[in-house]
Amino acid sequence: MSEPQTPETHEFQAEVRQLLDLMIHSLYSNREIFLRELVSNAADAADRLRFEALQDPALFEDDPEPVVRLSMDENARTITISDNGIGMNRTDVIDNLGTIARSGTRRFLDALTGDQKQDAQLIGQFGVGFYSAFIVADEVSVHTRRAGEPAENGVLWRSDGKGAFTLEDSPRERRGTEVTLHLADGQDEFLDRSRLRQIVRRYSDHIALPIELADGEGEWETVNQASALWMRPKAEITDEEYRKFYQQLSFDTEPPLEWMHNKVEGNQSYTSLLFIPAQRPFDLFEPESGHGLRLYVRRVFIMEDREHRLLPRYLRFVRGVVDSDDLPLNVSRELLQHNRLIDRIRGASVKRVLDALERMARDDADRYARFWDAFGTVLKEGPVEDPGNAQKVAGLLRFHSTHNDGGATVSLEDYVRRMRQGQKSIYYLTGESLAAVRNSPHLEVFRKRDVEVLLLAEPVDEWLVAHLNDFDGRPLQAVAKGQLELDELGDSDTPDGGEKPEASDSVKALISRISEALGDRVSEVRASARLTESPACIVVGEHEFGMNMQRMLKAAGHELPQQQPVLEINPDHPIIQRLAEDEQAPIDEWSALLLEQSVLMDGGRLEDPAGFVRRMNRLLD
């Protein structure tokens, strides 16, 4: 076997090339984040070393104290970021720096908005951090050796970011990685020590290991706080420090809406510091991505909880840290699945977050509205995922409603307070868009009798109402399902709102004519108690999927049993009355038209739209 020839040249993977091109040519606002990214990689490398050294203390060699060092050479116009972390061997370097597309790269390219400022924010969130070096550098070299391997396994990676990199053997005594950036023209501001100090303090102050800056005379100055903020006593931490810590942890441009810092002492001790952000991260709805809380054991970083063991998925917007004194240091993902201490931390953390949201909703409606705008949709997954807290979560939900056609949302508590005397249920209507539900014929009798209906137009709402059966002891009831019992709507103020109108004999006869004409396209035709203005609407059975849910399930590729709707007609409507009296009217055409317009009003699609238009034109003629 022959040793690989060095230096050897490798092409960047196509997507990496695309990304580099973008870094070099378009991301010049906010260029300083390159340092945040490289320091964060160095700190991750220190965390990984500490973690692996739990099994194999020899990895520390004779250099156990983690540190990140920044130095510069004004003549050569270079900046160097070095760490004594885990380091990389040849294979690691090839895999990590250029030839294998990381899933983050593709997603990053897809998520770009064209707005430079926003796009620069995306870099840190995607795991394309290393390449940000090319925002300021026209050549980058990485000299590295993996902990535990001999000095001659050191490798040197070099690239100008233009399509290829070279790799050569290069012995390295010191464990870890040294990244050297040769600054491109016009980037000399980064050769200024106070500028580097300022950037480190801005972005990396709370990285829990020292970041040292060379003073040019052989001395090193620690420029960050280098402490685990969450371990300090609450009373000594300022709001500003909490905000800054959050922003360094999350790379969020906005300060958080709220934070909860708790130390739990006792036979199981842990500290948690949880933040509720103010704005949505780009990947909130991507199933495999997203962040979790950072889990530490006695200050040693163990893992990011991407599997949502420390907090359930519906609270995945929460960022922060949990530091346990009692978990074993070699805790694995598997162990996290079945661990009583983790279960307790999870239960308590859920309660802390929900309590904080309750307080915010009660004391500061504006702030809560911001929270709801950003994360309401996610919170709606709560009753499905966490039935034990369903009522608590339900109390935090906000909905559009007929009470407030202007658009402000209402809580279930508001709704219950406004229920009419004798009203039994909380009524809701689901549909594809707010406009469609707001104008639905199903609301006619509710509006007339001044009974509030919640208007639900997000896909998740269907799952929510399928799992949330009641609130405060009142059942949730879909207005577009089953027979509507008017006396369950509560007392009516309107004089004609009492009894359901008795269908006359001619209407009864019309119903059977329509029923015959439509055959098995409907399961039933009946007189409606719902309609006051429209001639007809469709309804599903009490225990069937609603029309909107049926459409969603079909769109997701599910086979559904044939389920025909009920057609309800409004005996008081002039068209219906005319049809009831005119036995010569072309009933096949009219019946089809009534059904088709009801399907359209419901947000459905017609199987034969051209047939519908022709029919309508014939009848208008």
Ligand SMILES: Nc1ncnc2c1ncn2[C@@H]1O[C@H](COP(=O)(O)OP(=O)(O)OP(=O)(O)O)[C@@H](O)[C@H]1O
């Ligand atoms: N200083 C370093 N020491 C050891 N490995 C490193 C170092 N810098 C980068 N790497 C390796 O290269 C990989 C790619 O780094 P990059 O910054 O592009 O993404 P990332 O760190 O995985 O993602 P993110 O930026 O979201 O943390 C890292 O996952 C790591 O394995």
